[in-house]
Amino acid sequence: MSVSRPDSIVDTLWLARPATEVAPDLVGCTLVRSLADGCCLRSQIVETEAYTPTDPACHGYRGQTRRNAAMFGRAGLSYVYLIYGLYHCFNVVTDCPGLASAVLIRAVQLSHLPPWASPKDHQAPHRAAAGPGKLCRLLKIDQQFNGAVLAPETGLWLEHRPTTLSQPLVQTTRIGLSQATDLPWRWYLANSPAVSKP
DNA sequence: ACAGCGATTTGT
């Protein structure tokens, strides 16, 4: 008899592929955040971007530093970094150890907002986690998760998506970059109100 | 050392 945890992604093999293959497959997956007080937040990933070792826009493109070390780790780790000194961005590490490869989670949609969501979030609930910095703030994802394993034990993990997506997947260019702006490595769920920039 | 800038968000 094994303890049933059928939905959590214990196996990380499917993440050990190039970020450009994993990124579209992460759309539609559930991102779960469980907090020490027992509060559990479930959200659907609606927008992702891929970053690869040969990609000038990738943080690891110019080699490993203390900040980006996690993205050189094994698939299934989380890479969290601070942007503009005040927002965190959350990535799922992919591909083989030694390769700087990750998928940025740009937007999620929550079924229920947590108590600490702002009044503005409640006015437009589907926009509350529309953006990489906003979703980290809302899900309380910060540097403590940098390099952490994505698993129920750490309080942050993935669950498989349904076999068929509710909407078609759209592939476009990435957002906010000054380099490699032409690579079509952004994916999002068509018609989703939770996407950072439809 | 130090200036400049970024996978962002918000308010003017």
Place this chain on the structure above:
DNA sequence: CAAATCGCTGTC
């Protein structure tokens, strides 16, 4: 459109 504000990068 500018501010907020930390860490990495290139240059002096």
